[in-house]
Amino acid sequence: xxxxxxxxxxxxxxxxxxxxxxxxxxxxxxxxxxxxxxxxxxxxxxxxxxxxxxxxxxxxxxxxxxxxxxxxxxxxxxxxxxxxxxxxxxxxxxxxxxxxxxxxxxxxxxxxxxxxxxxxxxxxxxxxxxxxxxxxxxxxxxxxxxxxxxxxxxxxxxxxxxxxxxxxxxxxxxxxxxxxxxxxxxxxxxxxxxxxxxxxxxxxxxxxxxxxxxxxxxxxxxxxxxxxxxx
Numbered sequence: 001x002x003x004x005x006x007x008x009x010x011x012x013x014x015x016x017x018x019x020x021x022x023x024x025x026x027x028x029x030x031x032x033x034x035x036x037x038x039x040x041x042x043x044x045x046x047x048x049x050x051x052x053x054x055x056x057x058x059x060x061x062x063x064x065x066x067x068x069x070x071x072x073x074x075x076x077x078x079x080x081x082x083x084x085x086x087x088x089x090x091x092x093x094x095x096x097x098x099x100x101x102x103x104x105x106x107x108x109x110x111x112x113x114x115x116x117x118x119x120x121x122x123x124x125x126x127x128x129x130x131x132x133x134x135x136x137x138x139x140x141x142x143x144x145x146x147x148x149x150x151x152x153x154x155x156x157x158x159x160x161x162x163x164x165x166x167x168x169x170x171x172x173x174x175x176x177x178x179x180x181x182x183x184x185x186x187x188x189x190x191x192x193x194x195x196x197x198x199x200x201x202x203x204x205x206x207x208x209x210x211x212x213x214x215x216x217x218x219x220x221x222x223x224x225x226x227x228x229x230x231x
Contacts, residue, residue: 039077051129054118075196
């Protein structure tokens with residue numbers, strides 16, 4: 001009987017100890033204007049060379065009817081995440097504001113070179129872009145008149161960090177998974193520079209609300225949700 005009591009006491013003590021040391025994950029939501037957050041950069045680069053749209057209400061990815069390509073660049077300030085944190089989950093949510101019919105495969109790749117957002121706002125529906133100003137990112141240059149991409153259309157890791165199918169207007173594109181989580185962990189650890197991601201789409205161009213949109217409601221601007229634990 002005494003031996004059984006000792007074993008039972010050890011089990012209880014082990015369970016209590018595990019409870020004391022269990023880590024609760026903290027979740028943060030990074031979206032421009034939400035809780036005074038102002039850390040999103042986003043723009044579109046157009047394969048018609050020197051065009052940009054860093055100050056526009058929309059961001060594009062995919063091919064136009066004429067066969068021209070658009071790619072979206074996006075990054076978030078991650079300074080809210082404490083040093084040494086372990087990233088347990090992450091997702092990037094984008095809202096489609098306009099598109100032609102049909103699904104489009106969208107791939108998210110980690111950028112390996114910094115880029116300029118700029119304030120240029122393309123006219124009309126913004127799909128054609130506008131002439132880039134000094135410092136803007138374009139198809140050929142990561143900073144207009146200052147430096148160029150090593151590869152036209154952006155410098156990024158070949159393997160996609162996440163992928164999903166973009167649907168119709170007002171639908172959500174959710175990009176998530178181990179690759180996305182690993183990108184953020186590498187940035188937090190200082191193993192890579194946080195230049196954000198590039199959206200590369202294979203199919204019909206999709207138009208998304210950007211961080212500058214004045215008509216997007218809460219949850220419709222680019223939103224990065226991150227869960228992490230600390231020691």
